[in-house]
Amino acid sequence: QSVLTQPPSTSAAPGQKVTISCSGSTSNIGSSFVSWYVQVTGTAPKLLIYENNKRPSGIPDRFSGSKSGTSATLGITGLQTGDEAVYYCGTWDASLTTAVFGGGTLLTVL
Amino acid sequence: EVQLLESGGGSPQTGGSLRVSCVVSGFNINTFAMSWVRQAPGKGLEWVSTINGSANSTYYTNSVKGRFIISRDISRNTLYLQMKSLRAEDTAVYYCTKGRTVGATFCFDPWGQGTLVSVSS
Numbered sequence: 365q366s367v368l369t370q371p372p373s374t375s376a377a378p379g380q381k382v383t384i385s386c387s388g389s390t391s392n393i394g395s396s397f398v399s400w401y402v403q404v405t406g407t408a409p410k411l412l413i414y415e416n417n418k419r420p421s422g423i424p425d426r427f428s429g430s431k432s433g434t435s436a437t438l439g440i441t442g443l444q445t446g447d448e449a450v451y452y453c454g455t456w457d458a459s460l461t462t463a464v465f466g467g468g469t470l471l472t473v474l
Numbered sequence: 475e476v477q478l479l480e481s482g483g484g485s486p487q488t489g490g491s492l493r494v495s496c497v498v499s500g501f502n503i504n505t506f507a508m509s510w511v512r513q514a515p516g517k518g519l520e521w522v523s524t525i526n527g528s529a530n531s532t533y534y535t536n537s538v539k540g541r542f543i544i545s546r547d548i549s550r551n552t553l554y555l556q557m558k559s560l561r562a563e564d565t566a567v568y569y570c571t572k573g574r575t576v577g578a579t580f581c582f583d584p585w586g587q588g589t590l591v592s593v594s595s
Contacts, residue, residue, distance in 0.1 A: 366518065399581045401519070409511075409519060411583035414574055420583065452519055456580045462535050463509070463521035463580040 367392060368453055368466035375472040380443050384469045386436040386453030392464055396456045398436040400429055403468075404449045412451070413438065443473050476500035476584055478570045483589030490560050494589050496553040496570030503546050504529070507573035508553045509582060510544065512566035512591075522568070523555065524579060537563070560593045567591075 369387040376382040386398065400413035411420055413429035416436065428439040436453055453466040482494040496508075509524040523544040524533045532544050543556040553570055567590050571582040 397578075397581065401582070403519075408569055408585040408587050409582075410585065411574065411581070414578065414581045414583070420574075450518075454519070454521075454580070454582070461533065463524070463533075465519040465521065468518040 366467040367457055367460065367464040368455070370451075370453060370466035370469045372467065373470040373472065375474055376443050377474050378443050378445060381439065381441045382443060382471065383440075384438040384451050384453075384471070386438070386466050388434050388436075388455065388457075388464075390434055391459035392434075392455050392457040393431065393436055394434040395458055398429065398431050399454045400427075400436075400438045401452045401454060401465075402449045403452065409452065440471070445473050447471060448473050476572070478572065478584065478586035480568065480570050480586045480589035483568065483591050485592045485594050486557075486560050488560060488562060488593055488595045490593075491556070491558040492560065492591060493554055493556045494568050494591065496586055498551050498553065498570075498572070501572070502548075503551045503553060504548045506576060507579040508544075508546065509571050509573070509580075510553075510555045511569045511571055511582065511585075512564075513569070513588075514563070514566040517566075520566070521580075524573075525553070526579060527573075527576060557591070560591075562593050562595065565591060565593045 416431040567588040570586040574581040574583040
């Protein structure tokens with residue numbers, strides 16, 4: 365059972381938009397920056413969003429992040445088949461004094 | 475270019491020990507926090523341990539406290555994870571990763587390709 369809660373899966377058609385939610389608590393999302401990572405099957409995770417809504421160099425602006433209270437959201441527009449992957453949210457939990465991840469959301473682009 | 479290359483994975487027996495390593499290039503390991511994150515087969519990501527840039531603080535997830543030790547060798551620009559009293563539930567791919575910036579200890583970027591530890595009975 366992950367400290368951060370994500371939907372196990374979501375899907376959308378190419379060109380469409382999708383959002384992935386990440387729900388936590390005041391001790392994690394509510395008090396720390398949220399990062400998002402993407403993992404394509406068989407490869408290592410890669411940072412997608414940091415500090416809630418910032419994109420590292422090389423990440424297209426089709427990807428966006430937001431945070432409100434104890435929840436965060438990843439948005440992806442103009443879906444491409446290459447976006448099929450598992451997406452994880454992550455942050456620091458001040459009560460547990462551990463870094464925590466969501467369980468991951470498998471995105472299928474139909 | 476920043477690169478992280480793990481090695482040392484294997485198939486230790488339950489109760490055994492193993493040390494995995496991560497050689498880094500493109501930056502000095504004593505500048506940034508370094509972490510190990512693992513992924514059990516077919517499962518999600520689980521943070522394991524972090525050592526801060528000055529190496530005066532280490533952090534561990536509860537399930538490995540007292541069994542795993544994170545360390546580094548600045549002269550070799552290498553991060554280590556010494557694992558002992560291994561359990562079946564420690565079976566995972568172990569990723570080495572770096573704090574994105576000096577202050578972003580728990581924002582992980584980039585990641586190595588991982589090394590597989592498979593604990594057998």
